[in-house]
Amino acid sequence: MACFPALSRSLKSISSVSSISLKKFSNSFMIITNYAKMGTSSHSSTISEYLRNDRLDEARRVFDKITSPDVYIYTMLISGYCRNNKTNEALNLFYRMPTRDVVSWNSMIKGCLDNGDLNKAYDLFNQMSERSVVSWTTMVNGFLQFGRFELAEELFECMPSRDIAAWNSMVLGYCRSGRIKDAFNMFKRMPSKDVISWTMMIGGLDQCGKSDEALSLFRDMRGVGVDPTSSTLSSVFTACANISALERGVQLHGHLFKSGYVFDAFISTSLMTFYAKCKQIESCLKVFQENLVSNVVMWTALVTGYGLNGMHEEALDVFKNMMKEGIVPNQSTFVSALNSCCGLEALDRGKEIHTKAIKLGLFLDVFVDNSLIVMYSKCGNLDYGVNVFNNMNEKNLVSWNSIIVGCAQHGGGMLALKYFDQMAQSGVQPDAITFLGLLTACSHSRMLDKGKYVFDLLNRDPSIEVRLEHYASMVDIMGRSGQLKEAEEFIKNMPIKANSMVWLALLSACKLYSNLEVATKAAQYVLDLDPHDSAAYVLLSNLYASACRWNDVSRIRVMMKGRGIIKQRGASWVTLKGSKHVFNSGDISHPLSRKIYQKLDSLSGKLKEFGYVPDQRFDLHDVENEQKEVSLFYHSERLAIGFALVSTVEGSTIRVMKNLRVCGDCHSAIKLMSKIVGRTIIIRDSSRFHHFKDGDCSCGNYW
DNA sequence: CTAGGGTTAG
Numbered sequence: 001m002a003c004f005p006a007l008s009r010s011l012k013s014i015s016s017v018s019s020i021s022l023k024k025f026s027n028s029f030m031i032i033t034n035y036a037k038m039g040t041s042s043h044s045s046t047i048s049e050y051l052r053n054d055r056l057d058e059a060r061r062v063f064d065k066i067t068s069p070d071v072y073i074y075t076m077l078i079s080g081y082c083r084n085n086k087t088n089e090a091l092n093l094f095y096r097m098p099t100r101d102v103v104s105w106n107s108m109i110k111g112c113l114d115n116g117d118l119n120k121a122y123d124l125f126n127q128m129s130e131r132s133v134v135s136w137t138t139m140v141n142g143f144l145q146f147g148r149f150e151l152a153e154e155l156f157e158c159m160p161s162r163d164i165a166a167w168n169s170m171v172l173g174y175c176r177s178g179r180i181k182d183a184f185n186m187f188k189r190m191p192s193k194d195v196i197s198w199t200m201m202i203g204g205l206d207q208c209g210k211s212d213e214a215l216s217l218f219r220d221m222r223g224v225g226v227d228p229t230s231s232t233l234s235s236v237f238t239a240c241a242n243i244s245a246l247e248r249g250v251q252l253h254g255h256l257f258k259s260g261y262v263f264d265a266f267i268s269t270s271l272m273t274f275y276a277k278c279k280q281i282e283s284c285l286k287v288f289q290e291n292l293v294s295n296v297v298m299w300t301a302l303v304t305g306y307g308l309n310g311m312h313e314e315a316l317d318v319f320k321n322m323m324k325e326g327i328v329p330n331q332s333t334f335v336s337a338l339n340s341c342c343g344l345e346a347l348d349r350g351k352e353i354h355t356k357a358i359k360l361g362l363f364l365d366v367f368v369d370n371s372l373i374v375m376y377s378k379c380g381n382l383d384y385g386v387n388v389f390n391n392m393n394e395k396n397l398v399s400w401n402s403i404i405v406g407c408a409q410h411g412g413g414m415l416a417l418k419y420f421d422q423m424a425q426s427g428v429q430p431d432a433i434t435f436l437g438l439l440t441a442c443s444h445s446r447m448l449d450k451g452k453y454v455f456d457l458l459n460r461d462p463s464i465e466v467r468l469e470h471y472a473s474m475v476d477i478m479g480r481s482g483q484l485k486e487a488e489e490f491i492k493n494m495p496i497k498a499n500s501m502v503w504l505a506l507l508s509a510c511k512l513y514s515n516l517e518v519a520t521k522a523a524q525y526v527l528d529l530d531p532h533d534s535a536a537y538v539l540l541s542n543l544y545a546s547a548c549r550w551n552d553v554s555r556i557r558v559m560m561k562g563r564g565i566i567k568q569r570g571a572s573w574v575t576l577k578g579s580k581h582v583f584n585s586g587d588i589s590h591p592l593s594r595k596i597y598q599k600l601d602s603l604s605g606k607l608k609e610f611g612y613v614p615d616q617r618f619d620l621h622d623v624e625n626e627q628k629e630v631s632l633f634y635h636s637e638r639l640a641i642g643f644a645l646v647s648t649v650e651g652s653t654i655r656v657m658k659n660l661r662v663c664g665d666c667h668s669a670i671k672l673m674s675k676i677v678g679r680t681i682i683i684r685d686s687s688r689f690h691h692f693k694d695g696d697c698s699c700g701n702y703w
Numbered sequence: 704c705t706a707g708g709g710t711t712a713g
Contacts, residue, residue, distance in 0.1 A: 052704060075705035083704085106706035137707040168708035199709045231710035239712080269711035300712040332713040339713090367713070 029090050044073055051080040071097065075104040082111025087120075102132045109135065113142040133159070137166045144173025149182075164194050171197060175204025195226050203235040211239040211318045215248065234270040241274035249274045269301045276305030299327050304336040312340035328360065331367045338371040345657050345684075346575050347379035364391075370398045377406030380655040380682045380689060386415075397428055404437040410689045411698035413445025432464050439473035443480060444688055446674050446700055451477035466495075472502045479509020480702050499531035499540060504539075511539045512702060534565045572640035572658040572683075576647060585640035596642035597634070603642075603673060604633050610672045614665060635666050637683060645677060653680045661685050661703065671695050 043066050049401070050059035063077055074097050081090035094100070094108045125131070125139045136159045143152035149487035156170055167190045168473045174183035187193070187201045201231040205214035218236050221228070229234070233256070240249035253271060256263070263271070268291040276285035284305045288298060299322040306315035319337040322329060329337070334357050353371055354363075362368045369392050375384035375461045389395070389403045400423040407416035420438055423430065442451030453532040458466060471494055476524035478487040478556060487506050491498050503525040507684050510519035519540065520546050526536040545554035560567075581590065590596065614632050637658050644654040662670070662685045674681045675695035683690045691698035 048704065072705060077705090079705055101705090103706050110706060132706085134707045139707095141707065150713050163707090165708040170708095172708060194708090196709045203709070229709080232708040264711095266711045271711090273712070295711095297712045302712090304712060330712090370712095517705090 018667065042067075044076070047073060047076060047582045051076060054080075054084055056080055056084055056086070068098075068372055071099060071101050071104055075101075075107050078104065078111065078536065079107045082107065082114060085115055087111055087115040087117065091120075102128070102130060106132070106135050106138055109138050109142070113138070113145065114222070118142055118146045118148070131592045133161055133166060136160075137169050140151075140166065141169050141173065144176075144629075147180070149173075149177075149178060164190070164192060164197065166192075168197050168200060171204070172200050175200060175207065177295045178208055180204060180208040180210065187686060193226075195221075195229055195232060198226055198237055199229065199232040202232065202239065206235060206242060208237040209242075211243040211245075214239040215243075215245065230264050230266050234266045237267065237270040237274045241270070241277040244278050246278040246280070249278070263287075263291060265291065265295055265298060269298050272298065272301040272305055276301070276308045279309060280395075281305060281309045281311065294325075294327070296322075296327050296330055296333060300329070300333040300336055303333060303340070307336055307340045307343065310343065312343035315340040316344075319353070321352075323356075330358075331362055331365045334362060334365075334368045335371045338368075338375045341375050342378045344575070344580075345379055346578065347376075347381055347655065348575070348578060350375045350379055351384075351632055364393055366392065366394050366396055366399065370396075370402050373399065373402040373406060377402070377409060380684055382406055382410040382412065395428070395430060400426075400428055401431070401433045401437060404434060404441065408441035408444055411444045411700075413441045413450070416441035417450060430461075430464070432467060432524065435464065436467075436469050436473060439470060439477065443473055443476040443697065444703075446480050446702055448477060448481040448483070468499050468502060471496075471498065475502055475505040476509070479506055480512065482509075482513055484509055484513060484515050488518055488521070498525070500526045500533055500536070503529065504533065504536060507536060507539050511543050514543065514546055516543055516547055522541050523678065531563060532565060534560070534567055537565060538567060568659060570636050570658070570660045572636040572656050574640050574644050574654075574656055576644075576646075581638045581640070581643055583643065585636050585639075586634045586635070590639075590643065592643060592646060596639055599646050600633055600638055600642045603676065606676050607669060607672050610676065612669055612672050614669075632663075632665050632669075635663060637662055637666050637670070641670065641673065641681060645679075651678060653682060656681070656683045658683060658685045661687065662690060667697065667701070667703075671697050 043062055046062050047059045050056070050062070059077060059080060063073065066073065074093060078090045081087070081093070087228060090108065090111050094104065097104065099381060105124060109121045109124050112118075112124065121142050122139065125135065128135060136155065140152050140156050140159075143149070143155060152170070152173060156166070158167060167186065170186045171183050171190075174180070174186060183201065183204050191196060196216070202214045202217050202221070205211070205217060208591065215236065218228070218232070218239075221232075232258065233252075236252065237249055239245075239499040240252070249271075271287045272284045275281070275287065284302070288294070288302050292297065299318065303315045303318045303322075306312070306318060316337060319333065319340075323334070326385050334353065338350060339351050341347075341353060350372075354375075357363055357368050357372075359363075369388050372388045373385040376382065376388065385403065385406050389399065392399060400419065402415045404419050404423075405415070407419065414662055416438060420430070423434070429572070438454045439458075440450060442448075451474065455470070455477075458464060458470060471491070475487045475491060477617050478484075478490060484506070487509065491502055491506065494502070503522045507522040507526055510516070510522060523540045526533055530536075537556055541553050541556040541560075544550075544556065569584060571584050573580050573581055575581075583590065587593070588597075598673055637656055640656040640658075641654060644656065648654065662683055667690070670681055670683070670690075670692050672695055674692035683692070685703070688699065688703060690703065
């Protein structure tokens with residue numbers, strides 16, 4: 001209220017304007033307009049044509065030639081300036097106008113609002129001598145858009161007359177800021193509703209996560225005989241998509257189809273997304289193919305649809321095809337395509353798409369850049385992600401979260417904290433994901449004190465809900481530092497009940513420190529809470545094995561068998577020139593197998609010279625239970641590295657992905673290998689990235 | 704396209 005001390009007073013005087021006088025006013029004005037139009041119609045159409053193409057300077061040149069431009073032409077130009085964020089030019093013209101009508105005032109007010117100047121807009125509004133219902137609605141909308149709900153309400157209540165559009169503005173304003181209850185009250189209060197009112201309310205409910213209520217409101221709407229429009233149906237299909245209401249959506253789709261409904265791009269796109277989210281990718285494709293028009297949004301929906309169904313190759317094919325068809329991808333398309341690169345862990349493909357984004361001038365788009373950061377870090381190239389991040393003009397919460405999480409996954413704990421500092425300086429408020437990233441960073445870099453500090457910060461921020469993931473991460477941090485008892489106490493003192501994830505973090509730490517006593521308790525909790533968590537069995541079994549408690553080892557194995565728990569088979573892969581080369585332990589199926597084994601054998605000789613002694617414990621009962629008879633030297637990650645060594649340029653970075661954890665013996669061997677071959681070897685295992693370089697690993701040997 | 708209210712991809 002502080003900004004607008006005069007509101008209540010001015011509203012009182014304003015509200016005395018009767019709707020009757022407003023009507024008279026606009027009628028008489030229409031005559032003037034039409035008269036004026038006749039004299040300058042040729043100029044007016046030229047200017048209009050220029051403005052349509054945002055050629056402001058040319059429009060202005062024509063305008064300047066007119067000796068006495070009428071209100072209509074002035075207003076046209078003012079609106080043109082406003083649309084192109086040139087409020088000052090618009091205002092200059094506005095003040096220069098010999099006479100102003102209600103439309104020019106309204107245009108100017110809207111322009112100020114669109115360019116972020118609420119004060120100026122309200123100033124103008126107050127200066128008006130005659131206001132139409134549009135003036136009021138524009139101003140109400142302004143307050144709503146700026147989150148000034150009290151002012152919007154006050155102004156709305158003061159309106160001398162309200163039409164449906166005015167009411168709809170209130171409903172929409174509330175919906176857009178998540179005030180769904182207020183929106184619904186307003187909706188119910190409306191003296192009469194049109195299809196737009198219903199549509200907005202349906203869409204609003206859906207966007208607030210109340211998709212089922214949205215669908216039942218749609219039923220109500222049909223019950224009172226209101227016919228849906230394309231907008232309504234789009235929102236309805238989106239609601240069906242959001243709650244995977246396959247049957248409901250299919251029914252409606254069929255019904256519309258049978259009634260000969262003409263599907264426009266909006267409905268088709270929402271239908272596609274509906275089918276994609278319901279895992280009906282064929283139907284999604286069918287809608288796409290059957291639609292007569294196709295635009296970038298529909299193509300993007302198809303790219304995303306394949307991505308949602310895990311068909312990332314297909315998604316990228318669609319991305320390629322759309323460009324072949326001459327459709328120019330936009331930010332959203334790039335976001336989806338890059339997301340599929342993540343799904344494929346295909347750094348090369350990601351780079352290609354990055355190059356295309358640059359060519360299309362989208363390299364400073366915050367959404368594209370955020371996706372690039374995630375893509376690069378997930379595909380194993382944090383440096384490129386950092387580079388994108390550092391060059392961004394505008395960074396939002398997602399940008400900061402992406403870079404912090406990226407650093408965390410790559411073991412860059414200090415870097416993550418550095419970015420957190422910068423984030424605070426930039427004034428972006430952290431959220432639950434930021435803190436999860438920071439805690440992961442501390443855990444992966446074994447930073448106990450920093451971790452405690454971060455956790456404390458999190459707890460002191462009342463706006464962020466501390467979730468189980470945060471607790472699990474904190475347990476991880478304490479556990480990796482060997483504070484097993486403390487971690488156990490911490491879990492017992494949690495304000496919310498720990499789940500299996502939290503106890504599993506403790507169990508992992510017990511494995512690291514061979515603490516059977518705490519491990520037994522932790523394992524009990526994990527298995528009680530989630531009897532199908534195979535990780536818990538594996539950890540426990542390995543713990544018993546390293547303590548040579550073979551009876552317990554076989555007891556666990558029997559238990560697993562009885563409960564039908566199968567350990568995942570270890571696999572590692574390298575993506576090279578778009579193809580993925582997958583290796584299992586002892587694999588000899590790859591065409592280059594002979595060369596790979598030769599390479600590894602010659603390397604193992606050198607490894608011994610560097611003092612490497614194979615750790616047979618991992619051979620007998622390693623974390624992934626790769627076949628015992630297979631020598632340690634041929635674990636899947638080593639085969640993948642061998643492949644990369646014989647297929648890539650000397651000195652280049654090697655990137656390997658693995659589905660399980662790297663075994664301890666491989667970890668020591670790969671460290672030395674990185675030194676011997678003079679290569680950086682980056683391995684992403686099931687929980688993080690390891691950067692092997694010069695005989696060392698970024699994980700500090702705890703992972 | 705001289706002014707106010709709704710829809711699709713992310």
